[in-house]
Amino acid sequence: MKRSTFKSGTWAAVILAATGLFALFSVLARGLPAVPGVLRGDWDVVLATLGLVGVGLTLSLLIGGGLALLTWLARLPTAADLLISVSYLIPPFIGATAWLAALGPGNVFTGRAILPVYTPFGIELAWVTHYAPLAYLLVRAALSAQGEGPLLAARVHGLNSVQGLRRVVLPLIWPGVGAAAVLIGLSLLGNFGVPAVLGFPAKIYTLSTLAYARLLNPTLADPLSAASGVAWLLVVAALPALLIRPRTPAGDPASDFGLPTPRRLRRLAWAAVSLWTLIALVLPLSATLLLAFKPSYRPGFTLDNFAGALVLDSVRRGLWHSVWLALAAAAICALLGLWIARAGQGSRLASAAQRLLTLPYLLPGTLLALGLILAFGRTALYATPLFLMLAYLLRFLAPGVEGGRSAATPGAANLEFAARLHRVRRWATFWRVTLPLARPHLVASFLVIYPLALSEVTLSALLYAPGAETAGVGVLNLLSEGNLRGAAALATVLLLLSLPTLLVPRGRA
Amino acid sequence: MWMKRLFLTAALSGLSLSSAQTASADLSGTLTLYTSEVQADVQAQVDAFKKLYPRAEVQLFRSGTGEVTAKLNAELEAGNSQADLLWVADQTYFDTLSKRTLLEKLDLSGLNVPGNAVYGGTYAEVRKLYNVIGVNTNVLKTAPKSFADLKQPAYQNKLAMPNPLFSGGALSTAGTLAQRLGWDYFDALAKNGMKIEQSNPITTTKLIGGEYGAALLVDYALRREAAKGAPIQIVYPTEGAILVPTPIGVLKSSKNKALAQAFVRFLYSPAAQTNFSRLSYVPVMPSAPRPAGVPASVPTLPSAAAYIAANKAEIGQRFSALFDLK
Numbered sequence: 001m002k003r004s005t006f007k008s009g010t011w012a013a014v015i016l017a018a019t020g021l022f023a024l025f026s027v028l029a030r031g032l033p034a035v036p037g038v039l040r041g042d043w044d045v046v047l048a049t050l051g052l053v054g055v056g057l058t059l060s061l062l063i064g065g066g067l068a069l070l071t072w073l074a075r076l077p078t079a080a081d082l083l084i085s086v087s088y089l090i091p092p093f094i095g096a097t098a099w100l101a102a103l104g105p106g107n108v109f110t111g112r113a114i115l116p117v118y119t120p121f122g123i124e125l126a127w128v129t130h131y132a133p134l135a136y137l138l139v140r141a142a143l144s145a146q147g148e149g150p151l152l153a154a155r156v157h158g159l160n161s162v163q164g165l166r167r168v169v170l171p172l173i174w175p176g177v178g179a180a181a182v183l184i185g186l187s188l189l190g191n192f193g194v195p196a197v198l199g200f201p202a203k204i205y206t207l208s209t210l211a212y213a214r215l216l217n218p219t220l221a222d223p224l225s226a227a228s229g230v231a232w233l234l235v236v237a238a239l240p241a242l243l244i245r246p247r248t249p250a251g252d253p254a255s256d257f258g259l260p261t262p263r264r265l266r267r268l269a270w271a272a273v274s275l276w277t278l279i280a281l282v283l284p285l286s287a288t289l290l291l292a293f294k295p296s297y298r299p300g301f302t303l304d305n306f307a308g309a310l311v312l313d314s315v316r317r318g319l320w321h322s323v324w325l326a327l328a329a330a331a332i333c334a335l336l337g338l339w340i341a342r343a344g345q346g347s348r349l350a351s352a353a354q355r356l357l358t359l360p361y362l363l364p365g366t367l368l369a370l371g372l373i374l375a376f377g378r379t380a381l382y383a384t385p386l387f388l389m390l391a392y393l394l395r396f397l398a399p400g401v402e403g404g405r406s407a408a409t410p411g412a413a414n415l416e417f418a419a420r421l422h423r424v425r426r427w428a429t430f431w432r433v434t435l436p437l438a439r440p441h442l443v444a445s446f447l448v449i450y451p452l453a454l455s456e457v458t459l460s461a462l463l464y465a466p467g468a469e470t471a472g473v474g475v476l477n478l479l480s481e482g483n484l485r486g487a488a489a490l491a492t493v494l495l496l497l498s499l500p501t502l503l504v505p506r507g508r509a
Numbered sequence: 510m511w512m513k514r515l516f517l518t519a520a521l522s523g524l525s526l527s528s529a530q531t532a533s534a535d536l537s538g539t540l541t542l543y544t545s546e547v548q549a550d551v552q553a554q555v556d557a558f559k560k561l562y563p564r565a566e567v568q569l570f571r572s573g574t575g576e577v578t579a580k581l582n583a584e585l586e587a588g589n590s591q592a593d594l595l596w597v598a599d600q601t602y603f604d605t606l607s608k609r610t611l612l613e614k615l616d617l618s619g620l621n622v623p624g625n626a627v628y629g630g631t632y633a634e635v636r637k638l639y640n641v642i643g644v645n646t647n648v649l650k651t652a653p654k655s656f657a658d659l660k661q662p663a664y665q666n667k668l669a670m671p672n673p674l675f676s677g678g679a680l681s682t683a684g685t686l687a688q689r690l691g692w693d694y695f696d697a698l699a700k701n702g703m704k705i706e707q708s709n710p711i712t713t714t715k716l717i718g719g720e721y722g723a724a725l726l727v728d729y730a731l732r733r734e735a736a737k738g739a740p741i742q743i744v745y746p747t748e749g750a751i752l753v754p755t756p757i758g759v760l761k762s763s764k765n766k767a768l769a770q771a772f773v774r775f776l777y778s779p780a781a782q783t784n785f786s787r788l789s790y791v792p793v794m795p796s797a798p799r800p801a802g803v804p805a806s807v808p809t810l811p812s813a814a815a816y817i818a819a820n821k822a823e824i825g826q827r828f829s830a831l832f833d834l835k
Contacts, residue, residue, distance in 0.1 A: 105711075105714055105715045105718045105720055106714045106715075106717070106718055111717075111718050111719075112718040112719045112720060113715075113718065113720060200707060201706065201707040201708075201711050202707075203672075203705075203707075203834055215579070215583075216572070216575070216576040216579040216580060217575070217579055218574075218575045218576075218578040218579040218582065218602075219575075219674075219821070219822065219825060220579075223579055223582075223583060224583065296734075296737055296738075296739075297737050297738035297739060298738070308549060311549070311552060312548050312549060312552050313552065313555070313567070313568070313569070314548065314568070314569050314571070317568075377587055377589065378587045378588065378589055382589055383589075383591050465570065465591055466541045466542075466543075466568035466569060466570045466591060467539075467541070467568050467591075477548065477571060477572070478548075480572065480573070480707075480708060480710070481547055481548060481571075481708075481710045482708065482709075482710020482711050482713055482714045482730075483549075483710070484714065
């Protein structure tokens with residue numbers, strides 16, 4: 001009986017999942033005839049994409065996993081966690097802009113390219129500095145979850161530390177590594193911002209940016225079909241990762257025996273963490289800040305770059321849209337996610353809808369954007385911020401549902417049942433029992449979604465129109481005009497706006 | 510009967526009254542401008558326009574000419590066009606739109622716009638843009654004098670130009686020089702190690718940073734950066750600087766044609782023309798001041814618009830093959 005309390009949540013999930021599916025099928029239907037042409041003409045982009053993603057994934061896992069292993073063995077305090085993972089909070093395309101500011105032509109230090117960043121190297125640099133921390137967090141969580149028991153057992157049985165690691169610890173954390181690989185692989189495949197900033201100018205395409213280039217190619221008779229054809233390959237490339245469902249590692253996190261840590265290992269670990277922080281965080285971030293305040297052709301500091309960017313109506317409107325869209329999308333996705341997650345308990349239809357809702361989140365955003373253009377581009381929604389809102393809802397609902405699911409404890413269900421027994425109305429139950437119990441999870445969902453939506457660029461680059469700009473598109477536009485200083489200034493504003501999410505303490509996901 | 514006539518007279522006089530008010534800046538509403546112009550420069554003109562028309566809003570969609578026209582094409586196909594005004598560096602595209610009667614006739618009466626700035630009545634130039642040779646004086650000891658000079662070994666691996674598939678201005682350069690000097694010319698430049706960058710702004714940044722010694726690009730940004738202290742010299746080639754068409758026009762589908770026409774007329778006003786000059790563009794009205802550093806008469810090579818219109822696909826293919834573009 002108590003399940004019927006949230007039945008309307010099932011309907012919300014079904015309607016949204018159907019909208020998402022309709023958009024995806026629109027792309028696939030429209031793109032099918034163009035697939036042979038893409039395969040004939042663009043197999044080099046397919047290979048380049050797979051190569052770039054493969055290298056980026058490998059490096060992220062090696063560096064992130066290595067750091068996780070090192071800090072875990074050396075038992076570094078949580079401050080190390082924070083240092084390593086902060087660069088994950090810098091959106092990828094802002095990271096790419098930061099690398100331009102640090103090393104590219106017109107950089108803050110010499111003004112002349114220090115390293116070639118409009119290259120595959122530059123793309124990997126921006127990707128790995130963003131995604132290695134994600135690998136770190138997931139592998140570190142897997143390590144912490146198994147506790148020190150297995151390592152101690154290995155030592156008791158006479159294995160040295162290297163053997164213990166290889167034969168006992170690593171096999172136990174493979175599921176964590178696998179989960180990281182799937183998540184990072186899909187993220188790299190769908191990433192638009194980095195190859196847009198560092199690839200376009202050098203004519204280096206990935207499938208995500210190729211779809212965009214096809215859509216905006218004036219010489220094509222049917223750009224939408226051509227772009228949808230490219231989208232097909234994105235789906236095919238993402239399929240293996242979608243089919244792998246890594247198991248969550250089980251272990252005994254309580255088994256902390258306070259094993260002694262060699263001082264040398266501790267020093268080595270701190271050195272690695274410091275080096276990483278210096279390269280991945282301090283260098284690009286300081287270059288961005290310095291460039292944002294740097295006047296042209298003379299030394300000193302200036303606010304001109306901020307004024308120059310913010311004087312543009314489109315940038316101001318974009319910032320405003322991004323802030324309210326991010327606040328609204330994060331709040332709605334967190335609440336709706338909770339509602340949907342509670343409705344899904346036990347209902348087969350609801351859990352199927354929930355699984356389908358993860359597709360717009362996991363699949364490359366380019367697909368969703370193209371689908372929405374095909375499905376709703378002719379309606380009055382087009383060229384309004386509400387079009388972006390719909391896209392953000394579909395894109396970011398999955399983390400909201402995930403957060404809602406983690407709030408669904410048996411205790412909460414019992415309290416809701418008790419409230420219903422006392423004839424508290426459905427809405428009142430949701431408002432007075434479910435919500436207060438779920439508050440920490442709602443806050444966590446909000447904090448995950450807000451920065452993602454604030455600096456969203458994959459969807460909005462394809463969906464924006466005059467009157468419906470976003471801050472991310474503003475940065476891209478400034479870059480395409482060669483206004484690196486203005487872009488650095490706007491990136492600084494975006495980072496400041498997402499700073500509050502850093503200051504709020506949160507548990508590890 | 511006389512009542513009816515009275516009504517009609519009243520209505521008519523009301524009409525003429527409202528058209529008189531057009532000039533007195535009582536128009537309101539939102540204009541959407543699709544353009545390849547630099548945002549900040551358009552913004553300066555929009556701000557000046559809004560002082561005259563305080564109840565008007567102007568929104569921009571800004572990208573490279575190719576992307577702007579592609580977006581407009583897609584919207585026209587969907588019957589959902591957002592643009593009131595189009596202002597891009599592709600005369601051939603305007604020509605196509607005009608032939609499909611998708612452009613409104615411009616109302617330029619009483620402005621004395623020079624005849625060569627108006628194409629057929631549906632689109633027109635508001636200021637002049639030249640493709641020149643930009644030279645970084647730190648990198649090159651001696652500057653080239655002509656387009657032909659760039660084939661010399663002295664400039665090997667120091668040359669660049671923007672991508673004609675992306676930039677309408679670069680398409681003008683490619684088409685005009687291919688017609689005048691033949692494809693051999695670009696063949697020689699490719700052999701001399703010329704690099705293709707995406708856009709004019711990026712080429713300018715790299716030229717100023719010293720990655721290139723000379724580049725074929727639009728003049729105004731060079732002039733502006735040179736005024737700020739960049740080590741840049743502008744060479745008006747002996748063959749003539751290429752006059753790049755960047756016309757503006759009003760879309761038939763515009764929901765606010767009166768305001769759109771007012772914006773175009775405003776761009777010919779002394780205030781707007783002086784603005785262009787201050788922003789380092791050469792104004793189209795003879796009475797307007799010229800920007801500092803521009804010779805009294807620029808030797809000019811008109812853009813080979815007809816050739817480009819007829820051979821657009823070939824220019825794209827040839828360039829892609831010569832310089833390995835996508």
